Amino acid sequence: MKKNRLVAAQIGCGKFAYIQDLVNLTTHPDVDLKWVCDISADRAEETAKRFHVPHATTDFMEIIADSEVDFIKIATSHEVHLPIVQAAAKAGKHVFCEKPMAMTDREGYLIMQEVKRSGIKFCVDLNRRMAPAMIALKNAWQQHKTKPIHNPWRYVEGNPRKPLPEENLPHLNIRIQDESSSYGLIHLAPLSGGGEIIGESVHWLDLACWLFAPALPCEITAWGSSRLSHGIYLKFTDGASMTLDFSCSGTFDYPKEQYELTDNAALFRSLGFVENQYYGFPGAGREFFPLEHGPVVKGQDDMIAKYFQRVQEQKNIKSLENSEPFVQDKGHQSMLDGFVKAIQNDTKSPCTELDGFRATYLANRAIAAIESHMTLPIPVEKITPCIL
Numbered sequence: 001m002k003k004n005r006l007v008a009a010q011i012g013c014g015k016f017a018y019i020q021d022l023v024n025l026t027t028h029p030d031v032d033l034k035w036v037c038d039i040s041a042d043r044a045e046e047t048a049k050r051f052h053v054p055h056a057t058t059d060f061m062e063i064i065a066d067s068e069v070d071f072i073k074i075a076t077s078h079e080v081h082l083p084i085v086q087a088a089a090k091a092g093k094h095v096f097c098e099k100p101m102a103m104t105d106r107e108g109y110l111i112m113q114e115v116k117r118s119g120i121k122f123c124v125d126l127n128r129r130m131a132p133a134m135i136a137l138k139n140a141w142q143q144h145k146t147k148p149i150h151n152p153w154r155y156v157e158g159n160p161r162k163p164l165p166e167e168n169l170p171h172l173n174i175r176i177q178d179e180s181s182s183y184g185l186i187h188l189a190p191l192s193g194g195g196e197i198i199g200e201s202v203h204w205l206d207l208a209c210w211l212f213a214p215a216l217p218c219e220i221t222a223w224g225s226s227r228l229s230h231g232i233y234l235k236f237t238d239g240a241s242m243t244l245d246f247s248c249s250g251t252f253d254y255p256k257e258q259y260e261l262t263d264n265a266a267l268f269r270s271l272g273f274v275e276n277q278y279y280g281f282p283g284a285g286r287e288f289f290p291l292e293h294g295p296v297v298k299g300q301d302d303m304i305a306k307y308f309q310r311v312q313e314q315k316n317i318k319s320l321e322n323s324e325p326f327v328q329d330k331g332h333q334s335m336l337d338g339f340v341k342a343i344q345n346d347t348k349s350p351c352t353e354l355d356g357f358r359a360t361y362l363a364n365r366a367i368a369a370i371e372s373h374m375t376l377p378i379p380v381e382k383i384t385p386c387i388l
């Protein structure tokens, strides 16, 4: 039976849950957050009090046993996703799971199997694909791709030649600068987090798959440290490609993410999710995107100025985010809303278990490429698995 209001439970009440999940779940118009759960009893109690949630527990099975609960949000460390998903799916509860969906391919297969057998809705929070700036960038690019019209003043070598086979292929360049002193060891340890490729770069592996779909990834190269700074080159069946340059020795005083997509003599840039810039075709210009919470900024420069002002005032921008988030819209709220609508209307989840599996599979292939110093194939049968 179609249900408009959904009862939810949050499992894992750490730093991320405080900044995103608990804010988004308690403000969503169709969601009632009934439970919070953390293995730390103090944290569970503190969370319930702070976000006005009626029930707190240290045992997620108490939530699974509550027949009123429609869906759970998981934001624990990574190694417990599988047992929580298995228990929830068996009880018919829908699952919104934090990235990475799984740490290993086997965990990913088991989750896909559980979701298929139970028929629940499942969503992975690979949220960049839902960020308004990313959706606008994809739309602008696809418009150009369908019918490239170049600026009249574009320089073209005399006697225009036929493009070469590897000319005019889309390339996505992603630059990430992050501050590693903020990383908890739990995210870097092999059994609970898996390091930055498994824990973070799944975002950009997924983003590239989403952007270049229906082409599939077919080849991967990677270098650096799978735990901290690294690079990844991912190639797709239609010749599109992505390079990720992830440095963890940066600073929160400057926006973390910058995207540049080039294709057929045009450039589509996205700066920190607040400003997109387009170049190379008539009418190309700028677009600005509001922050998820907090003050409105006019663009990247304005955001950096505001950041800088806060750093001067507060000395520590990251600790400030707990009380007064200054967060770019990276798509978390839209992902939750898309998941809620998928349950309400029985439609496709905005980021499925197959998307989650592919990101984990590609992350592990990138690690294998680092370990072997080799470019590795992505066999099609691995990323289109048969699930019984």
Ligand SMILES: NC(=O)c1ccc[n+]([C@@H]2O[C@H](COP(=O)([O-])OP(=O)(O)OC[C@H]3O[C@@H](n4cnc5c(N)ncnc54)[C@H](O)[C@@H]3O)[C@@H](O)[C@H]2O)c1
Residues within 6 Å of the ligand: 011, 012, 013, 014, 015, 016, 017, 037, 038, 039, 040, 043, 058, 060, 075, 076, 077, 078, 080, 098, 099, 100, 125, 126, 127, 184, 186, 199
């Ligand atoms: N999508 C994003 O942009 C984004 C950003 C940051 C973090 N994350 C993800 O969010 C998740 C949490 O990260 P974090 O930084 O908040 O970590 P954290 O260590 O601060 O929080 C994890 C919490 O889960 C609790 N926990 C662990 N096992 C549990 C269990 N079995 N039952 C109940 N609670 C349990 C821990 O006690 C802890 O409070 C991770 O998956 C991380 O990758 C996502």
